[in-house]
Amino acid sequence: MDYQPKEGNADAFKSLVQTHVDRLKAENLVTDRELIIMEAADGTTIEVFEWLFAEAIQQAHQNKVVHQMWGEFGEVCDYVPLNSIAEAASMFAEFGAVE
Numbered sequence: 001m002d003y004q005p006k007e008g009n010a011d012a013f014k015s016l017v018q019t020h021v022d023r024l025k026a027e028n029l030v031t032d033r034e035l036i037i038m039e040a041a042d043g044t045t046i047e048v049f050e051w052l053f054a055e056a057i058q059q060a061h062q063n064k065v066v067h068q069m070w071g072e073f074g075e076v077c078d079y080v081p082l083n084s085i086a087e088a089a090s091m092f093a094e095f096g097a098v099e
Contacts, residue, residue, distance in 0.1 A: 001047045002080045009076035010043070014098075016073055021049050023069055029056040038095035040085045045077075046095060 001020075005013040017037060024030040029052055036048040051057055060066045073079075087093040 001049075002082050002085060003045045003047070003073070003077040004080050005043060005045070005077045006075075013045070013073075013076040016069075016076060017045060017047060017098075020047065020069070020073075024049070024060070024066070027060075027063055027065055028052060029060055029063070029066070037098040039098050040087050040095055042086065044080060044085050045098065046082070046085070 003013065003017070021030055021035045025032070031050040031052050033050045036046075038046045038048075040046065082088050087095055
């Protein structure tokens with residue numbers, strides 16, 4: 001997932017990102033593979049995780065808990081496509097690590 005925090009919401013956004021995958025795990029939608037969170041120069045955050053199975057994405061769209069979480073994200077950030085991030089155009093994209 002790729003997110004651009006809304007003005008003045010960086011801290012709230014970072015708190016949500018830190019809980020995102022754990023909340024998806026609680027709904028049995030993602031694997032235990034380690035989460036990777038990176039940041040582009042413009043502040044866009046890239047989050048890499050693995051869905052538990054192919055249909056998990058569709059199940060997420062039907063899940064009330066996930067919809068509530070997406071609403072929380074929508075208040076503090078915008079979703080952006082990966083190809084809109086400048087670094088994605090480079091052969092060897094460089095992003096900063098987010099702890």
